[in-house]
Amino acid sequence: xxxxxxxxxxxxxxxxxxxxxxxxxxxxxxxxxxxxxxxxxxxxxxxxxxxxxxxxxxxxxxxxxxxxxxxxxxxxxxxxxxxxxxxxxxxxxxxxxxxxxxxxxxxxxxxxxxxxxxxxxxxxxxxxxxxxxxxxxxxxxxxxxxxxxxxxxxxxxxxxxxxxxxxxxxxxxxxxxxxxxxxxxxxxxxxxxxxxxxxxxxxxxxxxxxxxxxxxxxxxxxxxxxxxxxxxxxxxxxxxxxxxxxxxxxxxxxxxxxxxxxxxxxxxxxxxxxxxxxxxxxxxxxxxxxxxxxxxxxxxxxxxxxxxxxxxxxxxxxxxxxxxxxxxxxxxxxxxxxxxxxxxxxxxxxxxxxxxxxxxxxxxxxxxxxxxxxxxxxxxxxxxxxxxxxxxxxxxxxxxxxxxxxxxxxxxxxxxxxxxxxxxxxxxxxxxxxxxxxxxxxxxxxxxxxxxxxxxxxxxxxxxxxxxxxxxxxxxxxxxxxxxxxxxxxxxxxxxxxxxxxxxxxxxxxxxxxxxxxxxxxxxxxxxxxxxxxxxxxxxxxxxxxxxxxxxxxxxxxxxxxxxxxxxxxxxxxxxxxxxxxxxxxxxxxxxxxxxxxxxxxxxxxxxxxxxxxxxxxxxxxxxxxxxxxxxxxxxxxxxxxxxxxxxxxxxxxxxxxxxxxxxxxxxxxxxxx
Numbered sequence: 001x002x003x004x005x006x007x008x009x010x011x012x013x014x015x016x017x018x019x020x021x022x023x024x025x026x027x028x029x030x031x032x033x034x035x036x037x038x039x040x041x042x043x044x045x046x047x048x049x050x051x052x053x054x055x056x057x058x059x060x061x062x063x064x065x066x067x068x069x070x071x072x073x074x075x076x077x078x079x080x081x082x083x084x085x086x087x088x089x090x091x092x093x094x095x096x097x098x099x100x101x102x103x104x105x106x107x108x109x110x111x112x113x114x115x116x117x118x119x120x121x122x123x124x125x126x127x128x129x130x131x132x133x134x135x136x137x138x139x140x141x142x143x144x145x146x147x148x149x150x151x152x153x154x155x156x157x158x159x160x161x162x163x164x165x166x167x168x169x170x171x172x173x174x175x176x177x178x179x180x181x182x183x184x185x186x187x188x189x190x191x192x193x194x195x196x197x198x199x200x201x202x203x204x205x206x207x208x209x210x211x212x213x214x215x216x217x218x219x220x221x222x223x224x225x226x227x228x229x230x231x232x233x234x235x236x237x238x239x240x241x242x243x244x245x246x247x248x249x250x251x252x253x254x255x256x257x258x259x260x261x262x263x264x265x266x267x268x269x270x271x272x273x274x275x276x277x278x279x280x281x282x283x284x285x286x287x288x289x290x291x292x293x294x295x296x297x298x299x300x301x302x303x304x305x306x307x308x309x310x311x312x313x314x315x316x317x318x319x320x321x322x323x324x325x326x327x328x329x330x331x332x333x334x335x336x337x338x339x340x341x342x343x344x345x346x347x348x349x350x351x352x353x354x355x356x357x358x359x360x361x362x363x364x365x366x367x368x369x370x371x372x373x374x375x376x377x378x379x380x381x382x383x384x385x386x387x388x389x390x391x392x393x394x395x396x397x398x399x400x401x402x403x404x405x406x407x408x409x410x411x412x413x414x415x416x417x418x419x420x421x422x423x424x425x426x427x428x429x430x431x432x433x434x435x436x437x438x439x440x441x442x443x444x445x446x447x448x449x450x451x452x453x454x455x456x457x458x459x460x461x462x463x464x465x466x467x468x469x470x471x472x473x474x475x476x477x478x479x480x481x482x483x484x485x486x487x488x489x490x491x492x493x494x495x496x497x498x499x500x501x502x503x504x505x506x507x508x509x510x511x512x513x514x515x516x517x518x519x520x521x522x523x524x525x526x527x528x529x530x531x532x533x534x535x536x537x538x539x540x541x542x543x544x545x546x547x548x549x550x551x552x553x554x555x556x557x558x559x560x561x562x563x564x565x566x567x568x569x570x571x572x573x574x575x576x577x578x579x580x581x582x583x584x585x586x587x588x589x590x591x592x593x594x595x596x597x598x599x600x601x602x603x604x605x606x607x608x609x610x611x612x613x614x615x616x617x618x619x620x621x622x623x624x625x626x627x628x629x630x631x632x633x634x635x636x637x638x639x640x641x642x643x644x645x646x647x648x649x650x651x652x653x654x655x656x657x658x659x660x661x662x663x664x665x666x667x668x669x670x671x672x673x674x
Contacts, residue, residue: 073182076151313352495540536550577596628641
């Protein structure tokens, strides 16, 4: 997908508390009803950001069929984020747990939308990089540290806040994250960046060039991260298990190449290659510890685009992804072979055209094959149930119609037909109506259905439980399902941009295969949950040089909590962030970011009231800050930045009671263009 011919994105997300949310919505309604429309519509529309990810059509955010948060390049820089996963703390409704994975496969962060976390793999959300799915087939979800993406190569990130299987198929169950990297034309010349700080170092080199009709960019980086503190500052128990943090040191090398070749006036060919490798620690005390674990991941992608008459486009995209882990694991039985690999081949064709002046259509299809090899991780019950390669095949057709029913009313209707080798055929539709009450105020109402297919790990467990010596009459595993109703408002009150959303999501057939109670009850899809809540984003210029971004979300989850899987209470009653940025002059810029979240029920395995561990993780708050200066050094553009995360040196838990975030972390970054 290309954005070169679209309006510049200038959107920043934000939000406010429940009472303030209602007040702002009422204020907007009053203004809509009583105010004269004195604004120039064309000028206002120039300020509306264009999004690519909601329906596969390029649309102003006020015409998208679902809520979208855009994290632009400047916002990412102002956040002071170190890991890619940290950026999503700035998305309303998103829960991020620092290095929360406690197992032997990955020491990585959890990124989950609307709670609903029963594992650290965040397997209910689709993640794309330039439209390429990086959703892992083994456990589902994403290993964020294993992605071949450097933060400074990201142009922006679009987060679809709500089910989007109609556009991206199964596993776009709660939402979609699309990471869009910079075009090589935006990064010409050479630059180098060096970071040094508390337990963290990084070096990045980038070069962009142009040869005839070929524009290209090369990025290479290496970072070292010692992760959490070795010992927990405030343990819930003096038992040694609860006084030690996880093994999570990381050494990450990344290499990326992107080339864009303008073959003709109408044809563009894009090549991408990426590599991520290095040694990683994983595991926890008295469970699993990686003695030697290295990652070697790479991908290759080709994307051909042809511009058609009338603004249409035809694209053919093909990519190959390969992830490899080489590990020797230490467990109670001694040293085990923890090698694993995952391969994906995908081919997609997409056609966009306008049948009439009032309609646009995108349609297409794709085929995919995943091959997973992980004998130890799929061993189930002490390696007594081993498999070789696991293959997963997927075919799908999709379409979305955008119809301007009348100048102030837009209808989006889309659907995905999908067939996979695990659960068969699914059809997931979506319909949404956007009413521009005035050019500055839009109301959206939508309904959609979405699914999540079982991961390889879950499929293996199903086969295990259905074995002749277990529960042979156990029903076959089905995909998880959700029906979602969305009511949204997007508008501007004065100079304040507002995005408010109410949601009502009904989840059925939630999968739980590891709990023995699931097989005993005769249903591995026994989970159900009803989630209702709100989200708010606000962008407000306080002065010409000072801007505020605020985000708030909250709600409730009701569930029958069958088989010991407790979904009730998994959505925090509130979760919000505040970012203040100030441009002092052309040289100096600063930002201050605050995060706060209510107590959160995440992982019932920690439950032990006698040792101070209930089902809930206590609420917490944190402050980050950044100050930077740009200047010329020997005629070269240079920037030096000082970043502090967790300024107050708070010691709190995320996800589990043995996952205490680091205290205050400071680092300095120097970047120079050559």
